[in-house]
Amino acid sequence: MHDKEKMQQYWKRNVRILLLLLGAWFTVSYLFGIVWVDELNQFRLGGFKLGFWFAQQGSIYAFVIIIFIYVWLMNKLDKEFDVDEE
Amino acid sequence: MDILTWTYIIVGLTFALYIGIAVWARAGSTKDFYVAGGGVSPLANGMATAADWMSAASFISMAGLISFMGYDGSVYLMGWTGGYVLLALLLAPYLRKFGKYTVPDFVGDRYYSKTARLVAVVCAIFISFTYVAGQMRGVGIVFSRFLEVEIETGVIIGMVIVLFYAVLGGMKGITYTQVAQFCVLIFAYMVPAIFISVMLTNNPVPQLALGSELSGGGYLLDKLDGMLTELGFAAYTDGSKATIDVFFITAALMVGTAGLPHVIVRFFTVPKVKDARKSAGYALVFIAILYTTAPAVGAFGMYNMLNTTSNQSIASMPQWVSNWQKTGLIGVEDKNADGLIQYMKDPGQNELTIDKDIMVLANPEIAGLPNWVVALVAAGGLAAALSTAAGLLLVISTSIAHDLLKKSFAPNISEKQELVAARLAATVAVVIAGYFGIYPPGFVAEVVAFAFGLAAASFFPVIIMGIFSTRMNKQGAIAGMITGLLFTVAYISYFKFINPAANVPDNWLFHISPEGIGTVGMLLNFIVSYVVRQFTPPPPAEIRELVEDIRIPRGAATAASNH
Numbered sequence: 001m002h003d004k005e006k007m008q009q010y011w012k013r014n015v016r017i018l019l020l021l022l023g024a025w026f027t028v029s030y031l032f033g034i035v036w037v038d039e040l041n042q043f044r045l046g047g048f049k050l051g052f053w054f055a056q057q058g059s060i061y062a063f064v065i066i067i068f069i070y071v072w073l074m075n076k077l078d079k080e081f082d083v084d085e086e
Numbered sequence: 087m088d089i090l091t092w093t094y095i096i097v098g099l100t101f102a103l104y105i106g107i108a109v110w111a112r113a114g115s116t117k118d119f120y121v122a123g124g125g126v127s128p129l130a131n132g133m134a135t136a137a138d139w140m141s142a143a144s145f146i147s148m149a150g151l152i153s154f155m156g157y158d159g160s161v162y163l164m165g166w167t168g169g170y171v172l173l174a175l176l177l178a179p180y181l182r183k184f185g186k187y188t189v190p191d192f193v194g195d196r197y198y199s200k201t202a203r204l205v206a207v208v209c210a211i212f213i214s215f216t217y218v219a220g221q222m223r224g225v226g227i228v229f230s231r232f233l234e235v236e237i238e239t240g241v242i243i244g245m246v247i248v249l250f251y252a253v254l255g256g257m258k259g260i261t262y263t264q265v266a267q268f269c270v271l272i273f274a275y276m277v278p279a280i281f282i283s284v285m286l287t288n289n290p291v292p293q294l295a296l297g298s299e300l301s302g303g304g305y306l307l308d309k310l311d312g313m314l315t316e317l318g319f320a321a322y323t324d325g326s327k328a329t330i331d332v333f334f335i336t337a338a339l340m341v342g343t344a345g346l347p348h349v350i351v352r353f354f355t356v357p358k359v360k361d362a363r364k365s366a367g368y369a370l371v372f373i374a375i376l377y378t379t380a381p382a383v384g385a386f387g388m389y390n391m392l393n394t395t396s397n398q399s400i401a402s403m404p405q406w407v408s409n410w411q412k413t414g415l416i417g418v419e420d421k422n423a424d425g426l427i428q429y430m431k432d433p434g435q436n437e438l439t440i441d442k443d444i445m446v447l448a449n450p451e452i453a454g455l456p457n458w459v460v461a462l463v464a465a466g467g468l469a470a471a472l473s474t475a476a477g478l479l480l481v482i483s484t485s486i487a488h489d490l491l492k493k494s495f496a497p498n499i500s501e502k503q504e505l506v507a508a509r510l511a512a513t514v515a516v517v518i519a520g521y522f523g524i525y526p527p528g529f530v531a532e533v534v535a536f537a538f539g540l541a542a543a544s545f546f547p548v549i550i551m552g553i554f555s556t557r558m559n560k561q562g563a564i565a566g567m568i569t570g571l572l573f574t575v576a577y578i579s580y581f582k583f584i585n586p587a588a589n590v591p592d593n594w595l596f597h598i599s600p601e602g603i604g605t606v607g608m609l610l611n612f613i614v615s616y617v618v619r620q621f622t623p624p625p626p627a628e629i630r631e632l633v634e635d636i637r638i639p640r641g642a643a644t645a646a647s648n649h
Binding site: 007010011014015018021022025029030033034035037041045046047048049052053055056057059060061063064066067068070071074075078083084085 | 152157159160163164167168170171174175176179293296297298299305306307308323329332333336337358359360363364366367370371374377378381554634637638639640641
């Protein structure tokens, strides 16, 4: 069995990863795509206004990247705390 | 060959494929039936999840919605993809470690309460039925438009097919059929999109073509903004909804996505916690292919439509306009008798009426693509509708056989009897769904807001608190769930059914529309749960152990084989 303190530490690190990645999730969609969309629309990305691009394209790409970063970080964390499944 | 022959060949081949897979992947045990034996690879599960998730609405209607809403359509794009981040980070790995069959299973066990389980079962069944009726309707519409049969006949053919592989194969049959259906639907969506991208901008990638210059010069989106503002509409890239409403609708759709039982249950089918995380990532990749293409299809469709129809004489309009006029999806009427058709914002002067679905369904004809592409779109629409319907039917049958019978009212039935009950329940559910498909209640569009609002206000908070708070008890969870549900149901019912005339921004709470109110319901759920928790006894020690156990990945394979 794993000792309690180690598991609490594992959980704390896990929650920290979650907060960091959810921060990114919130920023690309709610901030870039909705709240700051008019400000970002002053800039352009080729034929796109930047805010519009985040709302209809960029945020979705970012979501995919966020999930794969999560998978990578968690696999590392699981190994570090020896709780991975093998 | 003509379109009809092509359609019969392509739709026939895909149906034969689905049935073949179903026979190959029959379910032998309840575990096969509920979670495909827990042995699906993350990649296959990702594809199946994508097919499960992308419904007739995503395939047929979404691009059209976006083309008429412009920037405002972003709520669907972000809302229906961003939820997968929440699923991957906050729900999927822990529910996989928990390792049972259904969402009510988790709610019932974690909150050591039959009441909580029953509330969850009722929500799951209600959400799934509202959804499945729309899918059967989609099947009927595709059949009637492309195969020229009555809607009734179309729905019945669809029912027989779904019945065959859902009842025979359960989750196992559904999963592998969905993998095939994903391939069919994504191919069918991309082929016309790529053709049109090349025609308009010489760039074969629709995601890039959306931001490219037109062959005739000038950026597509700038041109579109100009054309629409000239006609009195809002610019395509600006939108007209209030920022707070866009924010809340997006949140309700995201959180609702993460709380939909037929999506959550897919993560019970993979072998390990690690696989559940990865699988959510794959699912979003497959979904993103369609969801980043849809805004391009929408913008191209609007541009083509304005160019070919606006301010033209009826006689000079292309062939597809008269083809689709027969179906009632497009209507032209020269109200001011100037011999030309004007597309205007004011409904009294507007002479061109267009149904949003035409942007995808008529796309190949608008672009003058070969007949087999038109047939492909029909097969893709059917794949999208059937795969989602099958996933929903499974949730309904599992809820009845497992949660209501085995876990609540008839705990003594054997595994074999439970399997029979699950198959019977699936059969009854298909018949009811088919009935709603043939005689659709007038409120199908309205109830979709319901499904997401309810999932957001009930399941999402209750599962999150179950995982992230060891202290949350059954009193808090039940009080929260009921508050969230009642508030959301009351708000949507008032504006959609009781007093639809009052459904304008000035009457809304903080200017939040009924589509976005699930977010407020979710917040209320969290607040009430935490307040009630403070005044009620903590959960028993074994529940705290359960919560601590699901937080650690190791042992998921054994946890699953213990029941």
